[in-house]
Amino acid sequence: MINKITLSILTTAITASTFAHAIQPEFSAHHCKAAETNAQHYRNFPSALIEAQARHEKIANIQSARKYSAQAKQGHVDSLDSTDTSFVMGISATPSYVVPVVFHVYGTVHNGDTVNDAVIIDALYKTNEDFQGQTADYSDIDSEFQNVKDHLNIEFRLAGIDPNGNPTTGIVYHSESSGAGNYSSSDVKNDHWDNYKYMNVYIQNDLYADGVTNNSGVAWYPDSGMSDDGLARVAYNGAYLGTNTDENFRSVLTHEFGHFMDLIHTFEGRCKRGAAKRCSQTGDEVCDTPQQNSWQMNPGDGGILNCLGQTINWQNFMAYSDQYANFTQDQVDRMINGLNSSARASLWSASNLSATGVAN
Ligand SMILES: [Zn+2]
Incomplete structure (x- = not known):
């Protein structure tokens, strides 16, 4: 999208409030740096890549369990091997997860917008709506994806008890900082x-301490090494949080939470004719999201047909979309797999929900 020079021209030409709307359809190639950040992480820590590969080997079993359930409903199940059975038993048809969250807020004015409790509560509410498929856009999805769209019955709740056992709002304010x-x-x-008890979200205006204040967010995939070191996180720009931005861009927080649970951009790897057969190993490693030619694909900007002539799921939360609306079934499987990883499984355990003050 938009580089610093363009940004400075724009900001002098229009007011701060109209600026946010002006840039929304033109997403930055760098508006979320999750892909390059995680790629770098795997180069620095080969053990993290090995952990990710082991995690992903389980996904095929989850998907065969889903297929088994569908076949069982239709009354024609042939056979099931022992690996599948464990997942049929382990994965609920209606999974329900609660994750305790703490927001660390650095400075309360980001690009002129205020970050306070109300903005954070609103943002988290919206993200829960997105994950649960409760938005108006969820029913307004291209026909090609009506049978593929899916949601995850998960709720992110502000922590009620801090690490010392004291009551907390789940929002901690610090002086302005960056990086x-x-x-x-x-x-x-x-x-x-x-990190094994709380999902940590850091709200700063200048995410990389480089003077750039229009990067929206970044997150790392599950990795126990990062959780051991207290480095697991979503980092997010307060200027794009909740009501500080427009209705669609609010869902970029949902996008980052998707990364936190192991989802990759739907445009990762672009569109290659031979890659479709290896869809579980290439691109976003998800097979029901068609490949994208680039990150810049929307109905009014770049089109929605990929290099194979397929309609892409341009409304997917893991794209850069003008109308965020849905996850897919395979993405939900991947998130469930991520939630069951060693880096994330303790977050939603019953004992932890009590310990962090978010149990029902
Ligand atoms: Zn991203």
Whole structure:
């Protein structure tokens, strides 16, 4: 999207309030740096890549369990091997997860917008609606994806008990700072709450401490090494949080939470004719999201047909969309797999929900 020079021209030409609307359809190629950030992480920590590969080997079993359920409903199940059975037993048809969240907020004015409790509560509510498929857009999806769209019955709740056992709002304010999007951020390291008990979200305006304040967010996929070191996170720009941005761009927080649960951009790897057969290993490693020619594909901008002539799921939360609306079945499987990983499974355990004050 938009580089610094373009940005400065734009900001002088239009007011801050109209600016946010002006840039929405033109997503930045760098508006979310999850792909390059996680690729770098795997180069630096080969053990993290090995952990991810082991995690992903399980997904085929989850998907065969889903297929088994569908076949069983239709009354024609042939056979099931022992690997499948464990997942049929382990994965509920209506999974329900609660995840305790702490927001660390650095400075309360981001690009002129205020970050306060109300904005955060609203943003989290919207993200829960997105995940649960409760938005108006969820029913307004291209016909090609009506049978593929899916939602995850998950709720992110602000923590009610802090690591010392004291009551908390789940929102902690700090003085202004920057760089929470950088791997070894001292703010992240110093201020984190136990990554195995809390999902940590860091709200800063300048995510990479490079003077750029229009990067929306970044997140890392599940990795126990990062959780051990207190570095697991979503880092997000307060200027794009909840009511500080427009109705569609609010869902970019949902997009980052998707990364946190192991989802990759739907445009990763672009569109290659031979890759469709290896869809579980290439691109976003998900088979029911058609490949995209580029990140810039929307009905009014770049079109929605890929290099194979397929309609893409341009409304997917893991794309850069003008109308965020849905996840797919395979993405939900992948998130469930991510939630069951060693880096995430403790978050939603019953004992942890009590310990962090978010149990029903
Ligand atoms: Zn992203």
